[in-house]
Amino acid sequence: MGKGQKLYKRAKEIIPGGTQLLSKRPEMFLPDLWPSYYSKAKGCEVWDLDGNHYYDFSLMGVGANVLGYAFDEVDDAAREAIGKGGMCTLNAPEEVFLAEKLLELHPWAGMVRYAKAGGEAMSMAARIARAYTKKDIVLVCGYHGWHDWYLSANLVKGDPLAGVHLRGLEPAGVPKGLAGSNLIFHYNCYEEFEKRMEERKGEIAAVIMEPIRNEYPKDGFLEKIRAACDREGIVLVFDEVSAGFRLCAGGSHRKLGVTPDMAVFAKAMTNGYPVAAVIGKTDVMQAAQDTFISSTFWTERVALAAALKSIECYQKYEVDKVQGHVGGRVKEIWADAAEKTGLDIRIFGILPLIHFEFGYDNPLVYKTCFTQEMLKEGFLAATGVYASLAHTDKVVDQYAGAVQRVFAKIADAVGKGRDVKELLYGAVCHAGFERLN
Numbered sequence: 001m002g003k004g005q006k007l008y009k010r011a012k013e014i015i016p017g018g019t020q021l022l023s024k025r026p027e028m029f030l031p032d033l034w035p036s037y038y039s040k041a042k043g044c045e046v047w048d049l050d051g052n053h054y055y056d057f058s059l060m061g062v063g064a065n066v067l068g069y070a071f072d073e074v075d076d077a078a079r080e081a082i083g084k085g086g087m088c089t090l091n092a093p094e095e096v097f098l099a100e101k102l103l104e105l106h107p108w109a110g111m112v113r114y115a116k117a118g119g120e121a122m123s124m125a126a127r128i129a130r131a132y133t134k135k136d137i138v139l140v141c142g143y144h145g146w147h148d149w150y151l152s153a154n155l156v157k158g159d160p161l162a163g164v165h166l167r168g169l170e171p172a173g174v175p176k177g178l179a180g181s182n183l184i185f186h187y188n189c190y191e192e193f194e195k196r197m198e199e200r201k202g203e204i205a206a207v208i209m210e211p212i213r214n215e216y217p218k219d220g221f222l223e224k225i226r227a228a229c230d231r232e233g234i235v236l237v238f239d240e241v242s243a244g245f246r247l248c249a250g251g252s253h254r255k256l257g258v259t260p261d262m263a264v265f266a267k268a269m270t271n272g273y274p275v276a277a278v279i280g281k282t283d284v285m286q287a288a289q290d291t292f293i294s295s296t297f298w299t300e301r302v303a304l305a306a307a308l309k310s311i312e313c314y315q316k317y318e319v320d321k322v323q324g325h326v327g328g329r330v331k332e333i334w335a336d337a338a339e340k341t342g343l344d345i346r347i348f349g350i351l352p353l354i355h356f357e358f359g360y361d362n363p364l365v366y367k368t369c370f371t372q373e374m375l376k377e378g379f380l381a382a383t384g385v386y387a388s389l390a391h392t393d394k395v396v397d398q399y400a401g402a403v404q405r406v407f408a409k410i411a412d413a414v415g416k417g418r419d420v421k422e423l424l425y426g427a428v429c430h431a432g433f434e435r436l437n
Contacts, residue, residue, distance in 0.1 A: 003049035004036035018436055022166075023062050027436070029382055030371045031427040041069035043390035046380060055379050057330075057399050060386040063242055063353070066268040066319055067310065068390025074271045077309035081302045092301035098308050102279050105250035105311075108259045110282030114275060114298045118241035118266035119145025121276035122208070124293055125264050126150075128278070129206035129235040132287035137203045138182045139196050140164075142210030144239050152178035160184045167432035188218050190225070197228060206235040211253045211260075212243050214349045222258040229261075235284055237262045241276070245269055246323060246352035249315050271313075273306035319389050320352075326387035326396060327351030333400045340404065341411035355384040360414075365421045368429045369410055377402035 001009075008026055012018040019025050026034035035048035041061075046054045046069070060066070067074065081094070099112035113128075115121040122144045130136060143165035144150045153160045154171040156179055161169050163186060183200065185193045187210075197204065207229055211222060229236040238260040243252040245268035253260060262280035269277065278285075313319075331347055334356050338345045344359035358366035367383050374381035379402055413420050421428070 001032075002035065002052075005032060005034075007049065008036040012436055021062065022433060023059065025430070025436075027427075027430045027434070029058070029429055030368060030375065031429060033372065033375070033426050035375075035380075043068045043070075044388060044395060045069070053378065054375070055395055055399065057374075057379050057381045057385050057391075059382075059384070060388050061272050062267070063386050064267045064270065064272045065390075066245060066323065066352075066386075066388050067271045067313055067317075068388050069272070071271055071310075071313065071389075073313050074273070074306050074309045078273060078302050078306040081305035084301070086302045087300055091299060092304055094301055094304035094308060095299070098275075098277070098304050101308060101311055102250075102265070102277055106254070106263065106279055108281065109263070109279040111280060111285035113278045113285070113288055113293070114304070115266075115278070115295070116274045116276060116297055116300075116303075118239075118264065118276050119147055121264045121266060121278050122239060122241070123147040123149055124288075125237050125262050125278050125280075126206065126208060127291055127293060128280070128285065128288050129208075129237060129262065131291040132284050133205040133233070133235060135203055135205035136181055137200045138205055139185055139193065139207045140182045140209065141185050141187055141193075141207075142213060142239055143242075144208060144210075148174045148178060149182065153182050153184050155179035162432070169433050170435075187213070187215065188221050190219070190221055193225060193228070197232070201232075204232065204234050206237050208237040208239065210243060211238045211240070211251070211256055211258065212247075212350060213353075214355065216350070217256065222253075222256060226258050226260075235262060236260045237264070239264050241266045242353070243350075245311075245314060246320070246350065248320050249311065268314075269310065270303060270307040271310040273303040273310075275303035275307050277307075317389055322389050322391075323352035323387040326391040327354045327385070329393075329396050330354050330385045330387070330399070333396075333403050337400075337404045337407040341407045343407050343411050343414070349384070352387045353384070354387070357383055360420075362421075362428075364428050364431055365424070366410060368427075369420050369423050370406055371429065372424060373406040373409060374402055377406065 026036050037049050038046050039049050040047045044056045046056050102112055103109055115124055126149045151171045151174050154169055183196045185196050238253050240251040240263050244265045247255040251263050261284050264278050266276035328351050331354050334347055345356045347356045349355040357363055371382050
């Protein structure tokens with residue numbers, strides 16, 4: 001057990017759930033053996049508390065670092081802002097400069113508000129939409145965070161949110177009176193969307209959805225939803241927290257050709273600094289003045305300055321093209337290794353956020369084994385890769401060799417009729433939210 005594993009054992013004793021983010025729990029990767037903590041990160045390289053070196057071919061800061069870790073130009077902008085004072089009684093001018101930049105990228109929008117994280121920005125967007133329409137019900141498609149407005153979907157019978165992103169999201173502590181205030185529909189299922197619209201006709205404030213995640217829209221899915229919202233006077237909100245700044249500078253909807261009434265950004269917009277933005281049409285956004293939305297640290301200067309520089313670098317280095325190239329190479333690497341070894345996998349997702357899954361019973365066993373063996377090869381890896389500017393062809397070549405060797409090892413066990421679980425040194429990874437002891 002290394003320093004990271006020991007520290008995480010202590011963390012579980014004094015931090016409920018062990019970490020602040022479900023996606024960073026070691027149990028989601030390799031229980032008991034994941035390095036857990038980093039001492040340094042640069043580019044796509046990570047060093048753990050024991051000084052072990054890895055290349056990150058997994059989440060890249062949970063999707064936040066499209067330029068790579070500790071990107072000099074962005075960090076220099078942050079340091080300059082720190083030197084000028086990160087907080088003051090007066091407002092930071094970067095609030096205006098960043099708003100102007102976001103509106104330049106999205107000419108359909110007229111106003112901007114800020115938050116610190118994607119989840120709270122989505123909560124803000126839901127509040128503004130309800131304030132504007134003076135209605136309560138929202139239709140939801142995708143993952144939108146931990147706040148009551150979203151998690152209340154699981155107050156009704158079953159686990160409705162399991163089918164859109166994560167299973168087991170317990171709504172304990174969410175007021176039971178919110179049950180039925182949001183209705184779930186699934187991506188590319190327009191008939192289901194129509195049914196939800198009819199069920200609460202005249203009561204719907206907003207349709208809140210990810211415009212894209214693991215698959216592209218089919219049969220005019222987004223266009224039909226846009227038309228329905230226009231027809232019924234419903235606010236269409238695109239959650240671009242994950243998809244934004246992947247397919248292009250700004251929101252994925254710019255590439256998909258459908259304009260929302262509001263859009264929400266975080267993660268890749270800032271390359272790791274905590275700021276989120278809600279943008280929208282002027283009449284809709286003005287409703288923010290009819291309800292109380294305010295927080296001290298939304299005015300903090302450093303992250304705003306970093307976000308401005310991050311967007312500038314994203315455009316300068318054409319990062320969307322690099323992400324597409326890296327994702328395309330990773331997709332080919334998986335497909336080629338699977339063909340050569342005979343492993344059954346399914347590849348899916350957009351190239352900047354490419355994923356695969358094993359086509360066997362108990363796929364989590366195979367996923368855990370893949371992560372375990374790739375860790376031994378010097379890679380932080382699971383069954384998904386968030387592409388970044390830092391993933392050079394040289395590093396991708398090294399990843400290709402490691403994937404081939406690991407796939408071959410798993411395939412050898414499968415071919416010999418062995419239980420792949422016998423290859424594991426510890427427990428099987430989790431797939432959703434579970435309470436930790």
